[in-house]
Amino acid sequence: MLTLIGVLIVVVGFVLRINPLLVVVVAGLATGLAGGMDLRAVVEALGKSFIESRYVAIIWLVLPVIGLLERSGLKERARELVARIHVATTGRVLLAYMALRQGTAALGLTSLGGHAQMVRPLLAPMAEGAAESRYGELPEATRHHIRAHAAAVDNVGVFFGEDIFIAIGSILLIKGFLEQNGISLQPTQLAVWAVPTAIAAFLIHGTRLMLLDRRLARQSAKAITDVARADDEAATAPEGAA
Amino acid sequence: MISLEFLYVLMGVMVGGVALVNLLTRDNPKRYRNALFWGIYAVTFLVGSRLPSFISGCLAIAMALVASFGGLGHAKGDDAAGRAAREASARRWGNRLFIPALTIPAVTLLGTALFKGLKVNGVPVVDPKQLTLVALGVATLAALAIGMAMLRPPALAPVREARRLLDSVGWAAVLPQMLAALGALFALAGVGRVVSDLAGRWIPLDTALAAVVTYTVGMALFTMIMGNAFAAFPVMTAGIGLPLVVHRFGGDPAIVSAIGMLSGFCGTLMTPMAANFNIVPAALLELPNEYAVIRVQVPTGLMLLATNTALMYLLAFR
Numbered sequence: 061m062l063t064l065i066g067v068l069i070v071v072v073g074f075v076l077r078i079n080p081l082l083v084v085v086v087a088g089l090a091t092g093l094a095g096g097m098d099l100r101a102v103v104e105a106l107g108k109s110f111i112e113s114r115y116v117a118i119i120w121l122v123l124p125v126i127g128l129l130e131r132s133g134l135k136e137r138a139r140e141l142v143a144r145i146h147v148a149t150t151g152r153v154l155l156a157y158m159a160l161r162q163g164t165a166a167l168g169l170t171s172l173g174g175h176a177q178m179v180r181p182l183l184a185p186m187a188e189g190a191a192e193s194r195y196g197e198l199p200e201a202t203r204h205h206i207r208a209h210a211a212a213v214d215n216v217g218v219f220f221g222e223d224i225f226i227a228i229g230s231i232l233l234i235k236g237f238l239e240q241n242g243i244s245l246q247p248t249q250l251a252v253w254a255v256p257t258a259i260a261a262f263l264i265h266g267t268r269l270m271l272l273d274r275r276l277a278r279q280s281a282k283a284i285t286d287v288a289r290a291d292d293e294a295a296t297a298p299e300g301a302a
Numbered sequence: 303m304i305s306l307e308f309l310y311v312l313m314g315v316m317v318g319g320v321a322l323v324n325l326l327t328r329d330n331p332k333r334y335r336n337a338l339f340w341g342i343y344a345v346t347f348l349v350g351s352r353l354p355s356f357i358s359g360c361l362a363i364a365m366a367l368v369a370s371f372g373g374l375g376h377a378k379g380d381d382a383a384g385r386a387a388r389e390a391s392a393r394r395w396g397n398r399l400f401i402p403a404l405t406i407p408a409v410t411l412l413g414t415a416l417f418k419g420l421k422v423n424g425v426p427v428v429d430p431k432q433l434t435l436v437a438l439g440v441a442t443l444a445a446l447a448i449g450m451a452m453l454r455p456p457a458l459a460p461v462r463e464a465r466r467l468l469d470s471v472g473w474a475a476v477l478p479q480m481l482a483a484l485g486a487l488f489a490l491a492g493v494g495r496v497v498s499d500l501a502g503r504w505i506p507l508d509t510a511l512a513a514v515v516t517y518t519v520g521m522a523l524f525t526m527i528m529g530n531a532f533a534a535f536p537v538m539t540a541g542i543g544l545p546l547v548v549h550r551f552g553g554d555p556a557i558v559s560a561i562g563m564l565s566g567f568c569g570t571l572m573t574p575m576a577a578n579f580n581i582v583p584a585a586l587l588e589l590p591n592e593y594a595v596i597r598v599q600v601p602t603g604l605m606l607l608a609t610n611t612a613l614m615y616l617l618a619f620r
Contacts, residue, residue, distance in 0.1 A: 124316065
């Protein structure tokens, strides 16, 4: 039971919003110590897997070129391009990207997307631009909400697309695990059962994107009537009664 | 043979450059702290493969301490002049700006395909296990070269821009690696075994439906704890999926395990422990709430988990 102390530390730390790096390090040390390792061994294990998992950081190599392009107006251009397409709405832009991401991931092309190389420089400005060209300047909170949705479609698309491809890590992991347990299956037999969930994911999240469009329209209609009402009140108020 | 080590050296040079530029950015009050944080990180890339594990562990702990006590900061961002210049530049370059950006995915794909069979004297040029990552690294270099040739910015612009973006991501850039280390310690201490024992002991599993629900929900919850469905799958499937859903109630193992894994992915949508998918993009998109992406994903995650549970129950026992 004591080995679960790390889980507890993580939950409490994240809820209290203590710096996650610190929370994770403390949870790791506590778990190792509770599991009966000595401090030196725990620090060694921490260091070893920190170094071994450096590959997850390789994605940051895109930052110099993305920054360079942003400095030259890439985001502004992406916004403008979308504003010119009259049928484009935030929800439709995000839906199109999700379809593309899910489709390419199903063909094994999981590297055709990602938050650093596609979402920040291209997708998020496009989704914001589509709303701006319809509703004018957006409130900061709406802008942030749209960006969060842009990050989410990348995740939903790739998670529920990649398992249809037979050579992806998760399918190979399942195959290997079942083999160890005496069940022999071909990757295609597994991948085919990822299809129903893939369709469900597209329908569920796609519906939510269409609802996002309706919400944005409602929000801007309300903002406009609010402004109009404020103008009316200002007009009818007696002069000098500010 | 080109392996990950080549990319690590590139990363080390870039992050080291970010540390130096930070040191020279006078309008950031936390520049020494930022420089120290990125400086240590650069060391783990440049010489990490040769460092004793104990030293690496101490460096990781030091980074966590630098980031949390006093915190990191970044220089003042955008001003009106900067925005006007960008808008002018956007008009000037038009759609050509997309060329370097789209070079990244294009060359990554092309590279992955081309590097596969490439051999000199029977030795593969690129480490066959790391094709995609090496291709990604090559693609970023190609995109940078095209961007520099096209836009002709000052020579230091890429490092300055990397500094701007990496500082806006901040400590979140390192979190996925730290979580991988936590996962390793969880595994060493046997956290998974304890969790599946608890689930098995406390939940009555005498109908197929109860077993299916426990397996799918358990996959999602355990993935949320571990931050990774790959870590949850062997534990939950050995604990509940195979012995109960498959062997006792006669579920089809292909359907049970495929949908079980996807139930784990629903958990991935809902946890800060999957930092590279959920926390890093919030930082990268400069969202004030680090849980903003998770919040958007939770409704989809829950609905899809319910769908997966229903699918497994309806499909696996035909």
